[in-house]
Amino acid sequence: MYSLKVLAALRFYVTGCYQRPVGEQWGISMSQTSISRCIHRVTDAINNSMFTTKVKFPMTQLECQAANEIFASASSPFVAGTIGAIDCTHVSILAPKNNESNYVDHHGYHSMNVQMICDPNLKILNVNAKFPGARRVMPRSFETGNHNTFLIGDSGYPLEPWLMTPLPNEPEGTPKFRYNEALCKARNPIERLLGVPKGTWRCLSRQRVLLYDPGFADRVVNACATLITFAWAIKQPILTIGLFMIPKY
Structure with a gap:
């Protein structure tokens, strides 16, 4: 029964369908109510047991060095010291009951x-x-843990000691113009990454809508x-390892 619950949740993530059609596949x-419970329990299990251990920052010293070398080779010395790129994307949700106007984007x-935030390999x-x-998401601090390394972002972010924009x-033709060109080129990984979750998990795409309150949408x-x-x-392919990677709940 555990494996069926995981498969039901993965099916929802992949297709973004309503819960009833997922259950009828x-x-x-x-039933629709059973699918709803599966989605909530699997999502909570991943958040509680895996999220903080698999998606983590800052990086180790070896990871920083490897990322720095890839970023530098892909652009120019202007961005030497870069270990990650930062940017935002919008995920469509159901209009919330409270503070509804705050969730209407541009x-x-x-x-x-x-x-x-991702490294040069889109991790x-x-x-x-x-x-x-x-x-606009404006993080107050994302210290990299090393004063010789930093993140790179677009012009929507402020310039910080840890963030180059x-x-x-x-x-x-000026050195600062060439710096801008090199930085924009180095930001390519985050631009590519932002489309990966939506392409893999259709529940996050604009053509679908997460019909949940913001708190649970965050966990999805x-x-x-x-x-x-x-x-x-x-x-390994995501779906083939789903049953072995998600902890029992």
């Missing part, structure tokens, strides 16, 4: 503004899905990010 055969729909290092769509309105995002990170770490 071949091999599952559950696209005009209700969403969570999800911030992610997810950090996820923050607690902010409503109308707000583009310099506005720099004349073409965390669960999806955890599954991707763990599958990449052991180089």
Whole structure:
């Protein structure tokens, strides 16, 4: 029965379908209420037992060195010391009952503004899905643990000792303009990563809507990010290892 619960939750993550059609699919055969319980229990199990151990930042010294070398080789010495890239994406949700206007993003729909950090190999290092769509995620501190390393972000973030961002309105051909070009090129991994969870787990895509309150929607995002990170770490397809990676609850 445990394996059937996990498969039901994974099926929901993958398709983003309503709960009743998930339960009616071949091999599952559950009621809508049973599917709902499966999704909640599996999602909570992943958040409580796996999320903080699989999606973690800062990195070890060896991981920092390896990431730094890849970022430097991919762009230029302007971004030497980079160990990660940071950016945000929107995940559509059901309009919440409280503070509804805070969740209407600039696209005009209700969403969570999800911030992610990744290394140059697209490994997810950090996820923050607690902010409503109308707000820009502005982390107060994300100290890397080493003053010689930092993150890189776009112009929506402020310049910080631990965060390098583009310099506005720099004349073409100047050293600062070349710095902007190198930084934008080095940010390529995070731009690519933001599409991976939505492409893998259709429940997070704009064409689907997470029909949950923001608190549980946050946990679904965390669960999806955890599954991707763990599958990449052991180089196995996500669905084939789902039954062995999710703890019993």
